[in-house]
Amino acid sequence: MTTEKARKHVFIRTYGCQMNVYDSDRMADVLRPLGYALAPTPEQADLVVLNTCHIREHASEKIYSELGRLRDAKDERRAEGRDLTIAVAGCVAQAEGGEIMKRQPAVDIVVGPQAYHRLPQLLAEVERKTAIVKAGKRVPGAGVLDTEFPAESKFDHMPSPQGIRAGSAFLSIQEGCDKFCTFCVVPYTRGAEYSRPAASVLAEARQLVAAGAIEITLLGQNVNAYHGEAADGSTWSLARLIREIAEIDGLARLRYMTSHPRDMDDELIAAHGSVPSLMPYLHLPVQSGSDRILAAMNRGHGRDLFLGLVDRLRTARPDLALSSDFIVGFPGESDADFDDTMRLIEQVGFAGAYSFRYSRRPGTPGSAMEGQVPENVKVARLTALQALLGRTAHTFNVSKAGTTVPVLFYENGRKPGQIIGKTPWLQSVYALGSPRLIGRIVETRLLEGYANSLSGEIVLQHEVAA
Ligand code: SAH
Ligand code: SF4
Ligand code: F3S
Numbered sequence: 001m002t003t004e005k006a007r008k009h010v011f012i013r014t015y016g017c018q019m020n021v022y023d024s025d026r027m028a029d030v031l032r033p034l035g036y037a038l039a040p041t042p043e044q045a046d047l048v049v050l051n052t053c054h055i056r057e058h059a060s061e062k063i064y065s066e067l068g069r070l071r072d073a074k075d076e077r078r079a080e081g082r083d084l085t086i087a088v089a090g091c092v093a094q095a096e097g098g099e100i101m102k103r104q105p106a107v108d109i110v111v112g113p114q115a116y117h118r119l120p121q122l123l124a125e126v127e128r129k130t131a132i133v134k135a136g137k138r139v140p141g142a143g144v145l146d147t148e149f150p151a152e153s154k155f156d157h158m159p160s161p162q163g164i165r166a167g168s169a170f171l172s173i174q175e176g177c178d179k180f181c182t183f184c185v186v187p188y189t190r191g192a193e194y195s196r197p198a199a200s201v202l203a204e205a206r207q208l209v210a211a212g213a214i215e216i217t218l219l220g221q222n223v224n225a226y227h228g229e230a231a232d233g234s235t236w237s238l239a240r241l242i243r244e245i246a247e248i249d250g251l252a253r254l255r256y257m258t259s260h261p262r263d264m265d266d267e268l269i270a271a272h273g274s275v276p277s278l279m280p281y282l283h284l285p286v287q288s289g290s291d292r293i294l295a296a297m298n299r300g301h302g303r304d305l306f307l308g309l310v311d312r313l314r315t316a317r318p319d320l321a322l323s324s325d326f327i328v329g330f331p332g333e334s335d336a337d338f339d340d341t342m343r344l345i346e347q348v349g350f351a352g353a354y355s356f357r358y359s360r361r362p363g364t365p366g367s368a369m370e371g372q373v374p375e376n377v378k379v380a381r382l383t384a385l386q387a388l389l390g391r392t393a394h395t396f397n398v399s400k401a402g403t404t405v406p407v408l409f410y411e412n413g414r415k416p417g418q419i420i421g422k423t424p425w426l427q428s429v430y431a432l433g434s435p436r437l438i439g440r441i442v443e444t445r446l447l448e449g450y451a452n453s454l455s456g457e458i459v460l461q462h463e464v465a466a
Contacts, residue, residue, distance in 0.1 A: 010036040011045035015062070016053025018219050018257065019190075020090055022170045023113060024051045025163030027089065030119050032162075042073065047085040047123075052092035054185050056359035060092045064103060071106035085126060087111060087119075091189035095363075097147040105143075112147035113175075113190055117154045122146055149191045155200060162211075166410035167439035168253075169213040173201050173228070173241070174220025179260065181287075182298045182365040183327060183358060186221050195220075195228040198236045198244070205245045214441065215253035215408055216245065223256045224263040239267035246275045252441055253408065253424070257283045258325075262300050264309050273316035280317050281351070281426045284309070285325035289344030290337035293330050296369070303344060310348055321351035321396065321425040328385055329358040329378030331369035338381050345388050351396040351425060353389045357382050390451050397427055397449030404459055407444040409437045423454070431456040 010031050014024040027049060028038060039045035048070055053059040067086070074084040087109035088100055094112040101107055108126045111119060125144045155172075163169055176190040205216055218241070220226060226238040236244075238256065246254055254277045261284060271278055284306075288294050291302040313320050326341065345353075357378040360367040400423065407429050409421035419433045421444070430453060431444055443460040 008034070008036045008047070009039035009045045010047040010049060011039040011042045012049045012051060013042075013066070014051045015059060016051075016055060016090065017221075018170055018217070019113075019172060019175070019221065020051050020053060022163065022172045022219055023090070023116060024049075025170075027051070027116050027119060029162060030116060034120055034123065042070065046083070047087065049087045049089055052088060052090035054091035054095045054189050054361075056356065057361070058359065060096070063088070063092050067100075067104040067107060071104060074106050083130070085109070085123070087122075089113070089116065091185065094147050094189040095185060097145050101143050101145065108143050110143060110145045110147065112149070114149045114154055115146040118146055153194070153196070155196050164208060164211055164213045167213060167408060167441075168215040168217070168410060169208045170217050170219050171201065171204055171208065172196075172219045173238075174223050174226045177221045179222065179262075179300065180298060182296065182369070183330060183361065185361045185364060188363060190221060193222065193225055195226050198228040198230040198241060201228060201241060202244060205251070206248055209248050209250045212439075214251060214439075215255070216251060218242070218245075218254070218256040220256075221258065222260045222263060224259040224265075224268055237265065237267055239265070239271045242268075242271050242275055242278060246277045252277060254278050255281065255426075259284050261286065261306050261309055264313075269309075269312050269316050272313060272320060279424045279426070280319050281321045281323070281424065282313065283323045283325075286344065287325060287327050288330065288333070288337065289341035290333070291340075293333055293337050293340075296332055297327075297330060297366070303340065307344070307347065319425075322348060323352040323354075323426075324348075324350055326353060326355040326385060326389075327358050328355065328381040329373035331358070331366060331373065332371035333358075333373055333381075338385075342385065342388060345385070345392060349392045349395065350389060351427070352393050355382060355385050355389060394449065394451045396425075397451070397454050399449070400425070400427065400454065401446050401449045404443055404445045406441045407431070407456065408441045409433065409439070411438060421456075428453040429456040430454075431458050433458045 012024045012027060014020050042048045050063055050066060052063045070086050077084045085108045086106055088107055089111045090113060093110045097110045100110055109122045111122060122144050174195050176193045177187045178193045180187050208216060224238045227235050230236045286306050287297055289303055294302055405423050407421035407423055409419045411420050412435055413420045413430050417432050418430055419437060421429050423429055429444060442458055444456040445459050447455045447457055
């Protein structure tokens with residue numbers, strides 16, 4: 001029995017944001033007691049899970065082509081008398097569940113982001129249906145679908161996390177979103193905003209540190225909207241939670257993402273100045289530098305609020321590095337609006353950023369707005385914006401060259417003897433060093449700054465405290 005159980009393998013492919021990375025680890029946790037070990041490739045797996053992203057059109061189209069390849073693999077297996085179970089999870093599953101089954105009947109399971117803890121039941125259901133089919137009988141509907149938003153929290157059903165990679169772990173504390181930006185699918189795919197109770201977050205943080213994590217990144221679609229219920233009945237803000245987690249012995253680095261400018265309160269800004277393990281890096285998406293476009297996007301703030309926040313954050317923590325998200329070509333965006341975005345980028349001097357062409361998502365208000373911007377204009381604007389962001393990031397990296405900083409190494413580089421790590425400002429550093437240093441924080445002298453990374457030289461071969 002045990003040996004048979006241990007022979008099963010699952011391959012999980014993760015698309016999209018860090019929430020999905022976290023969820024993939026939790027799915028692996030849920031499947032482990034059923035005897036599933038992780039397979040390094042889909043070819044070696046009995047069960048393939050695609051944990052999908054629906055944020056842009058391009059992201060969901062990729063899923064359908066991957067599903068086509070998996071269907072072919074499944075057909076080949078069946079010809080050999082074996083099988084392949086195909087599951088679609090994540091945000092495409094939530095948004096297009098029924099449609100996926102229709103478009104690709106080879107899919108066995110569609111499971112939304114709020115229903116992972118029910119994977120064992122869903123797999124049992126697939127097995128039951130397969131047995132009926134094998135017996136030569138028909139079953140109504142080939143696959144099984146679970147895209148409910150259960151009233152109970154999936155977090156209460158999750159086994160303990162095992163997702164620590166090279167000393168670093170994600171911890172999901174908040175999910176969903178009530179902000180309804182007019183371009184975005186997240187409020188529809190992840191549902192209403194929800195904060196995990198503070199005690200359960202603290203317990204998981206302690207568990208992670210006990211299991212070897214020295215860096216924790218707190219995750220949420222709007223992580224700074226966190227308002228978790230505490231044991232004494234009070235409500236903890238993100239700042240309060242950060243202060244408590246920072247007390248855990250052995251935790252050297254604390255980060256959080258993704259934040260919304262509207263929820264950046266005084267207490268959280270102050271924490272950047274007073275909590276030493278809170279790293280001097282903040283991802284704060286602004287999307288546009290134009291007041292008109294920010295209003296059309298329903299972001300709930302203007303350019304000045306964002307620039308004011310940047311000032312206050314830098315007063316609290318002068319070396320704070322900022323990154324952001326930008327969308328170009330939102331409906332109605334004129335050359336002047338785009339210029340406002342370019343000027344905001346120059347003014348702030350971002351250390352990095354993600355930038356995208358606006359993508360019309362069915363069901364969002366933006367997709368029905370007038371003044372859709374032609375693709376060629378979006379492409380030209382994105383090129384100009386990325387060139388500018390490349391320059392500000394390069395300037396930031398160059399500014400750190402010559403300093404000696406603690407670097408958390410996390411993997412081997414491509415060149416022999418090379419390892420890659422992160423500075424406190426989340427810059428990538430390449431240095432020659434022993435793989436033994438992976439998962440450790442090591443004093444490193446930064447040599448030269450490039451567009452996306454720095455070269456470095458390890459100065460201390462033994463671990464430092466933070
Ligand atoms: N909660 C975060 C962002 C979540 S989505 C926030 O409020 O900022 C991640 C990023 O994807 C967004 O910041 C945005 O830049 C981009 N994005 C979301 N929907 C998009 C769309 N329809 N077209 C292009 N980019 C989009
Ligand atoms: Fe999407 Fe806006 Fe919510 Fe961010 S705040 S997840 S962009 S709706
Ligand atoms: Fe994508 Fe869903 Fe994350 S749409 S960005 S995977 S919340």
